Amino acid sequence: MSDTHAQTVPYVRKTMVEQSPPPASEIGVVKWLRENLFSGPLNIILTLISLWVVYWVVSHVGPWLINGIWDADSLSECREIRNATMGEGTSAACFGVIGERWQQLVYGFYPKEAYWRPVVALLVFFAGLAPVLFASLPRKLLYFTMASPFLMFMLLWGGSIWGPIAVALGFGVGYAAIKLISPINGLLGTVAAIVLPILYWFLIAGPLAGAVNSVLPIGLEYIPSKDFGGFLLSSIIGVAGIFLSLPLGILLALARQSDLPIIKWCAVTFIEVIRGVPLIVWLFTASLLLNYFLPPGTNFDLMLRVIIMVTLFSAAYIAEVVRGGLAALPKGQYEGADSLGLNYWQSMQLIILPQALKISIPGIVNTFIGLFKDTTLVVFIGLFDPLGLAGAIRASTEWNGIYWELFLFIGIMFFIACFSMGRYSLYLEKKLQRDHR
Amino acid sequence: MSTLTDPPKPGFRLSQLIYDTRYRSITIQVVAFVLILLGLAWLVNNIVNNLAALGKDFDFGFLSQSAGYDINQRLIEYDNQMSHGRAAIVGILNTLLVAFLGCITATVIGVVAGVLRLSKNWVVSSLMAVYVEGFRNVPLLLWIILIFAIMTESMPHPRDFRGENATQSMLMGDNVAVTNRGIWIPRLAFTNSVSGQEAVAPVDGATPVASGGLDWLLVLGTLAISIFAIRQLGKRADRIQSATGERPTTWWQQLAILIVPVGLVSFFLGMTIVSPYLKGFNFAEGVHLRNSLIALWFALSLYTGAFIAEIVRGGILAISKGQTEAAYALGIQPGRTMKLVILPQAMRVIIPPLISQFLNLTKNSSLALAVGYMDVRATLGGITINQTGRELEGMLLLGAFYLVLSLLISAGMNYYNQSTQMKER
Numbered sequence: 027m028s029d030t031h032a033q034t035v036p037y038v039r040k041t042m043v044e045q046s047p048p049p050a051s052e053i054g055v056v057k058w059l060r061e062n063l064f065s066g067p068l069n070i071i072l073t074l075i076s077l078w079v080v081y082w083v084v085s086h087v088g089p090w091l092i093n094g095i096w097d098a099d100s101l102s103e104c105r106e107i108r109n110a111t112m113g114e115g116t117s118a119a120c121f122g123v124i125g126e127r128w129q130q131l132v133y134g135f136y137p138k139e140a141y142w143r144p145v146v147a148l149l150v151f152f153a154g155l156a157p158v159l160f161a162s163l164p165r166k167l168l169y170f171t172m173a174s175p176f177l178m179f180m181l182l183w184g185g186s187i188w189g190p191i192a193v194a195l196g197f198g199v200g201y202a203a204i205k206l207i208s209p210i211n212g213l214l215g216t217v218a219a220i221v222l223p224i225l226y227w228f229l230i231a232g233p234l235a236g237a238v239n240s241v242l243p244i245g246l247e248y249i250p251s252k253d254f255g256g257f258l259l260s261s262i263i264g265v266a267g268i269f270l271s272l273p274l275g276i277l278l279a280l281a282r283q284s285d286l287p288i289i290k291w292c293a294v295t296f297i298e299v300i301r302g303v304p305l306i307v308w309l310f311t312a313s314l315l316l317n318y319f320l321p322p323g324t325n326f327d328l329m330l331r332v333i334i335m336v337t338l339f340s341a342a343y344i345a346e347v348v349r350g351g352l353a354a355l356p357k358g359q360y361e362g363a364d365s366l367g368l369n370y371w372q373s374m375q376l377i378i379l380p381q382a383l384k385i386s387i388p389g390i391v392n393t394f395i396g397l398f399k400d401t402t403l404v405v406f407i408g409l410f411d412p413l414g415l416a417g418a419i420r421a422s423t424e425w426n427g428i429y430w431e432l433f434l435f436i437g438i439m440f441f442i443a444c445f446s447m448g449r450y451s452l453y454l455e456k457k458l459q460r461d462h463r
Numbered sequence: 464m465s466t467l468t469d470p471p472k473p474g475f476r477l478s479q480l481i482y483d484t485r486y487r488s489i490t491i492q493v494v495a496f497v498l499i500l501l502g503l504a505w506l507v508n509n510i511v512n513n514l515a516a517l518g519k520d521f522d523f524g525f526l527s528q529s530a531g532y533d534i535n536q537r538l539i540e541y542d543n544q545m546s547h548g549r550a551a552i553v554g555i556l557n558t559l560l561v562a563f564l565g566c567i568t569a570t571v572i573g574v575v576a577g578v579l580r581l582s583k584n585w586v587v588s589s590l591m592a593v594y595v596e597g598f599r600n601v602p603l604l605l606w607i608i609l610i611f612a613i614m615t616e617s618m619p620h621p622r623d624f625r626g627e628n629a630t631q632s633m634l635m636g637d638n639v640a641v642t643n644r645g646i647w648i649p650r651l652a653f654t655n656s657v658s659g660q661e662a663v664a665p666v667d668g669a670t671p672v673a674s675g676g677l678d679w680l681l682v683l684g685t686l687a688i689s690i691f692a693i694r695q696l697g698k699r700a701d702r703i704q705s706a707t708g709e710r711p712t713t714w715w716q717q718l719a720i721l722i723v724p725v726g727l728v729s730f731f732l733g734m735t736i737v738s739p740y741l742k743g744f745n746f747a748e749g750v751h752l753r754n755s756l757i758a759l760w761f762a763l764s765l766y767t768g769a770f771i772a773e774i775v776r777g778g779i780l781a782i783s784k785g786q787t788e789a790a791y792a793l794g795i796q797p798g799r800t801m802k803l804v805i806l807p808q809a810m811r812v813i814i815p816p817l818i819s820q821f822l823n824l825t826k827n828s829s830l831a832l833a834v835g836y837m838d839v840r841a842t843l844g845g846i847t848i849n850q851t852g853r854e855l856e857g858m859l860l861l862g863a864f865y866l867v868l869s870l871l872i873s874a875g876m877n878y879y880n881q882s883t884q885m886k887e888r
Binding site: 063072073077287288298302303310315318321322400413416420440445 | 513840855
């Protein structure tokens with residue numbers, strides 16, 4: 027057959043043709059541009075609009091940033107420098123305000139000679155956090171994590187060293203109660219582990235710290251809460267709120283999922299009331315109304331009140347996130363735990379919560395990011411967070427009329443903190459998913 | 464032979480309350496309940512003692528007293544002789560106004576940004592990523608204050624619009640004025656108003672116009688009836704299609720039903736556009752959008768829009784590609800695939816978090832405080848409390864308002880969730 031075919035057609039190619047390179051429009055940059063940016067009329071319009079937006083922003087912000095003036099003590103001086111060097115009407119940022127006031131924006135009214143203390147506290151915080159975040163670090167470091175809250179308190183507020191130590195001893199009392207009494211009677215041990223430390227804190231801790239301090243006065247200079255401000259204040263409220271609200275939120279979520287109707291309805295009421303009302307209203311409640319709810323004559327630190335309110339507020343949100351995680355677990359996990367004969371707390375601790383918390387991590391981190399951003403609301407009840415300080419700086423005679431530079435600085439600081447938290451949550455999500463398979 | 468004997472029935476012992484799981488739950492609940500009641504009683508007792516110590520009573524009578532303060536933005540009649548209760552309602556309406564406007568613009572921004580972020584166009588999708596991440600990671604309060612500062616500090620003063628060689632001019636054919644005192648936009652009014660309100664000439668020598676509730680009722684009522692008729696037309700087309708397989712062309716009928724009746728009603732009422740104009744040192748007529756409203760509205764929309772964009776993106780990604788391919792395999796056109804297959808499924812994923820974003824937006828509108836917008840927190844929870852000294856009652860009412868609002872919205876959301884739940888075994 028092939029022979030006849032070969033005779034009927036005049037020419038048959040015997041060798042392969044050299045492969046020629048693909049057309050220029052099908053390779054490299056040109057292809058990428060065609061496929062991604064100019065694939066159709068709609069896409070072309072979108073690309074052009076976006077490029078125009080980018081050009082507009084860059085052409086306005088670029089010179090402003092590059093011409094930025096860093097060495098000026100007031101806005102008028104800034105303008106003079108600009109007019110002298112670049113000519114009138116040039117777009118130029120006045121970053122002198124940040125050069126002059128960044129310490130105030132970061133530390134508030136914290137004494138200058140004590141600026142090292144928050145920095146060391148921040149290092150302690152990261153050192154304490156590291157073994158929790160990264161499982162590859164040695165487990166012994168967790169003891170440092172347990173000590174770090176007291177260390178941070180010591181560094182930030184100062185005062186006698188014995189106060190935090192006396193408070194920390196209370197946890198030791200509770201631990202001892204569990205270790206010593208539980209083997210004899212489990213229930214009695216649990217009750218003692220709750221009641222004994224509380225009694226200790228109310229009755230013994232104060233006099234004990236006072237007594238030891240009078241013998242051996244060691245400590246740092248005391249700095250009152252009203253001197254705290256700026257990012258220092260935001261971070262303290264945020265971090266304290268985050269770490270106090272997590273256990274409370276988990277307990278609330280367990281209560282809401284519980285089979286005991288009274289406990290369940292109390293938790294539901296608490297969560298819905300807290301979530302239904304904006305944080306601002308709760309902060310005003312803390313500053314205006316808390317005195318009504320406490321015995322006459324009690325009065326305590328505004329910052330502590332804010333931390334309590336913020337904790338309760340984010341605990342309700344975390345409870346909802348964790349509840350989602352609890353509900354997402356297959357029923358077989360609960361039944362499996364029951365059939366192994368584990369009691370409620372054992373099954374929660376060993377089977378349910380490790381899985382449920384893993385599912386809820388992205389939600390929990392999102393709640394934390396929200397909480398950190400919401401710390402700016404304390405400006406309304408008279409605490410000086412970065413935005414409050416920005417308002418004060420804008421009202422001063424030197425810097426009256428400045429706003430882009432200040433808000434840019436504050437915005438970038440918040441962005442770095444929140445964005446990195448978000449990225450960590452994504453990293454954790456991916457890692458846990460891989461472990462799961 | 465074995466005989467079954469009943470197990471011995473031990474009598475109830477007190478220790479069973481702790482060790483027997485059948486009774487333990489009751490014990491725990493009773494103990495918890497008693498502890499909670501004791502805690503509440505302690506709080507109430509403290510409140511009573513503190514109120515007595517301050518010489519105050521617990522009384523909502525202040526709501527009917529004369530308020531004595533002015534509110535610069537109001538949707539209903541109000542002057543400073545009216546009661547605190549009326550002022551609270553004005554504030555509530557202002558809260559609802561900014562929440563409503565914010566929800567609409569945030570949804571539009573969010574849907575556009577969410578869809579564009581999924582675009583294959585690299586420039587567009589990365590621009591949207593910058594927008595979303597930028598707004599999600601910076602506090603809302605900063606955006607509100609920044610937009611307010613831009614409006615008040617870098618917008619032109621009304622006097623710049625004056626005179627022969629004015630440095631500024633109005634936008635959109637002399638209809639919109641952007642100044643540092645806010646934005647003025649045109650309003651609609653009627654020359655043949657049927658509302659019975661006295662007609663006033665907006666400018667000397669112009670036709671007198673009035674704008675009353677009855678006029679708007681007529682226009683909007685006609686619009687509602689038209690939309691109802693259009694839906695009926697669509698249903699009829701569906702019926703014909705399922706009976707005969709041919710879908711009648713209805714778009715021009717629908718368009719006519721939408722435009723003609725409303726156009727006729729507007730024509731007979733004499734609907735005209737009243738533009739703002741410079742009068743003295745300020746603009747007059749038109750609608751004045753204050754800086755506080757603009758800053759709050761824009762900041763809330765952009766901030767919530769970034770969250771909504773992520774929700775929309777997640778919802779679209781959640782629908783597997785097989786759904787589209789299966790619809791194409793059945794011969795369904797792309798447009799109808801979107802409408803009949805993809806959207807109904809994506810909506811189930813998108814709507815619940817979307818509604819909770821609306822709820823967040825409404826609660827975040829209490830940040831109005833930063834720019835002096837007169838919302839319910841500023842009237843009832845601010846000036847009224849300061850003037851009457853009724854912190855407890857005022858904060859209770861304020862909290863109750865927000866609580867009721869959010870419970871209503873979540874009840875609506877639960878109803879929606881139940882009605883769209885996937886029907887499974």
